[in-house]
Amino acid sequence: MAHHQTVLVVDFGGQYTQLIVRRVRELGIYSEMVPWTTAADKIRAEKPDAVILSGGPRSVLEPGAPDLDFSVLEGIPTLGICYGQQLMAARLGGRVETSNHKEYGHRVFTPAAGDSLVSGLASNEVWMSHGDQVLEAPTGYRVTASTDSCPVAAIENLAQKRFGVQFHPEVTHTPDGRTVLKRFLFDYAGLKGDWTSESFIEDQIAAIRQTVGEGKVLCAVSGGVDSSVMAALLIQAIGERAVCVFVDHGLLRKGEAEQVVETFGGHFHANLKAFEEKERFFGALAGVTDPERKRKIIGENFVRVFEDHANELRDCDFLAQGTLYPDVIESGSPTAAKIKTHHNVGGLPDWMRMKLIEPLRWLFKDEVRNVGRLLGLPEEMVEREPFPGPGLGVRILGEVTRERVRMVQEADWIFRSELRSRGLHKGIWQSYAALLDVRSVGVMGDERTYEQPIVLRAVQSEDAMTARAVNIPFDALEVIASRIVNEVDGVNRVFYDLTSKPPATIELE
Ligand SMILES: Nc1ncnc2c1ncn2[C@@H]1O[C@H](COP(=O)(O)OP(=O)(O)OP(=O)(O)O)[C@@H](O)[C@H]1O
Numbered sequence: 365m366a367h368h369q370t371v372l373v374v375d376f377g378g379q380y381t382q383l384i385v386r387r388v389r390e391l392g393i394y395s396e397m398v399p400w401t402t403a404a405d406k407i408r409a410e411k412p413d414a415v416i417l418s419g420g421p422r423s424v425l426e427p428g429a430p431d432l433d434f435s436v437l438e439g440i441p442t443l444g445i446c447y448g449q450q451l452m453a454a455r456l457g458g459r460v461e462t463s464n465h466k467e468y469g470h471r472v473f474t475p476a477a478g479d480s481l482v483s484g485l486a487s488n489e490v491w492m493s494h495g496d497q498v499l500e501a502p503t504g505y506r507v508t509a510s511t512d513s514c515p516v517a518a519i520e521n522l523a524q525k526r527f528g529v530q531f532h533p534e535v536t537h538t539p540d541g542r543t544v545l546k547r548f549l550f551d552y553a554g555l556k557g558d559w560t561s562e563s564f565i566e567d568q569i570a571a572i573r574q575t576v577g578e579g580k581v582l583c584a585v586s587g588g589v590d591s592s593v594m595a596a597l598l599i600q601a602i603g604e605r606a607v608c609v610f611v612d613h614g615l616l617r618k619g620e621a622e623q624v625v626e627t628f629g630g631h632f633h634a635n636l637k638a639f640e641e642k643e644r645f646f647g648a649l650a651g652v653t654d655p656e657r658k659r660k661i662i663g664e665n666f667v668r669v670f671e672d673h674a675n676e677l678r679d680c681d682f683l684a685q686g687t688l689y690p691d692v693i694e695s696g697s698p699t700a701a702k703i704k705t706h707h708n709v710g711g712l713p714d715w716m717r718m719k720l721i722e723p724l725r726w727l728f729k730d731e732v733r734n735v736g737r738l739l740g741l742p743e744e745m746v747e748r749e750p751f752p753g754p755g756l757g758v759r760i761l762g763e764v765t766r767e768r769v770r771m772v773q774e775a776d777w778i779f780r781s782e783l784r785s786r787g788l789h790k791g792i793w794q795s796y797a798a799l800l801d802v803r804s805v806g807v808m809g810d811e812r813t814y815e816q817p818i819v820l821r822a823v824q825s826e827d828a829m830t831a832r833a834v835n836i837p838f839d840a841l842e843v844i845a846s847r848i849v850n851e852v853d854g855v856n857r858v859f860y861d862l863t864s865k866p867p868a869t870i871e872l873e
């Protein structure tokens with residue numbers, strides 16, 4: 365793979381670490397995140413062109429706090445953000461204290477006299493989120509900014525190209541944060557910005573050819589954006605040796621299986637194999653109610669299907685999936701908490717024989733959409749709403765049965781077709797119907813009902829890491845609710861989910 369200038373972001377467990385990676389990439393520089401536990405080895409081995417130290421929830425004063433051996437940073441331009449700056453101060457001979465003046469939210473800093481990373485910005489407004497603060501900069505470091513409650517809001521050592529900021533330049537609430545990152549990367553670290561979607565495609569095609577050699581690859585495609593882009597890359601790289609496989613696990617939306625075969629087959633003229641495997645998945649899920657168990661079972665059975673058919677599929681040695689960066693992050697790492705096991709990451713069984721190929725593993729969704737456009741995929745594929753691999757399995761709380769799948773499919777169809785016919789679907793990231801695991805009393809045709817409720821959810825998002833409920837007009841919701849209760853047997857109430865992510869997640873399980 366061609367070498368690109370790389371910025372490593374060392375993750376100390378901060379809320380915004382992925383955002384730092386995104387911001388760097390938006391500036392045209394390749395960036396990756398590495399947990400602090402393995403950062404020193406990676407920096408030694410890969411000699412990145414610059415390093416950014418993230419924020420984090422812990423205090424550098426606690427015993428056993430996340431740490432880094434600063435000797436590996438010798439000669440590498442480094443920017444510490446919040447916890448990163450505090451660690452820099454604590455390890456290099458400065459002084460850090462837990463302060464009585466905690467700063468959360470907006471602050472305005474005063475730059476010190478003279479040129480620095482933070483001097484002469486259009487705005488000195490910044491976003492702060494810290495309880496500890498640096499009291500004294502290490503020897504050789506100059507204090508370049510302060511606020512009325514934080515004496516050391518930024519530090520730098522020009523000779524060593526080391527910088528620290530107490531505020532968060534990566535969040536949009538710091539209006540000139542992008543300028544600070546730009547100055548660090550381009551002016552001080554001397555980077556050029558050689559990373560684009562075009563170069564990503566070239567690199568990946570070369571890497572796939574090298575990994576696969578003369579072998580064959582089973583490409584797991586769902587009709588979704590990620591796997592369509594992944595398949596397009598593989599087909600460009602190795603042509604017919606990429607065998608595309610679509611699994612109908614019975615947990616798809618109404619009409620989806622037919623539609624995927626038509627759109628995908630139509631565009632790629634690819635040898636798409638569709639396997640109808642409903643029996644296998646319903647059997648394995650019978651009686652299971654725990655969300656993580658369901659996810660593991662679905663992930664494992666996907667692989668069973670692939671392995672069972674691998675021989676007839678001309679001996680595929682590799683399994684390609686459209687795994688993205690957020691799937692990896694949410695499935696848990698040494699520093700990030702496990703939120704849910706994505707079927708394609710933590711859900712893979714350890715007995716799997718095929719080797720994994722995941723060309724999109726480091727990308728965010730909007731980056732994948734760009735790559736898809738460059739590869740010439742039609743807009744209807746690139747703009748498709750994400751749909752989770754475990755499908756309705758994570759939208760049916762409690763046991764997954766054929767009957768309950770039917771209820772969700774019907775309600776989902778009504779909800780999404782009403783949104784579409786009213787032109788309300790534009791700008792929505794995802795919209796769906798789910799089924800709750802409770803019953804309530806109603807009255808229909810003068811008869812008592814005791815049935816299950818549907819939850820409708822529609823969210824806006826940029827990358828699925830955060831999301832907000834969509835403001836759907838009440839009269840539309842009223843019509844949709846009435847249609848669902850009237851047309852879907854077994855449903856007697858409809859709720860609309862108003863929760864953002866965080867604190868909720870996009871899917872219910
Ligand atoms: N029904 C399916 N058949 C075969 N592979 C699947 C299926 N569902 C998911 N996968 C595999 O799991 C991966 C992850 O699923 P995920 O839903 O995150 O991505 P996607 O379906 O490709 O895109 P999107 O997020 O837009 O729905 C897919 O990229 C694909 O490789």
Ligand SMILES: O=c1[nH]c(=O)c2[nH+]cn([C@@H]3O[C@H](COP(=O)(O)O)[C@@H](O)[C@H]3O)c2[nH]1
Pocket residue numbers: 659694703704705706707708750751752753754794828865868869870871872873
């Ligand atoms: O392929 C997938 N396998 C999974 O196991 C999975 N779980 C969630 N999702 C999708 O990921 C995004 C974030 O979802 P959550 O806010 O529910 O974690 C949303 O877009 C979800 O639809 C999944 N996709």
Ligand SMILES: NC(=O)CC[C@H](N)C(=O)O
Pocket residue numbers: 378418419420421422423445446447448493494495496497
């Ligand atoms: N956002 C951060 O990095 C916070 C750092 C540290 N936990 C503090 O409270 O000061």
Ligand SMILES: [Mg+2]
Pocket residue numbers: 586588589750751752753
């Ligand atoms: Mg999907």
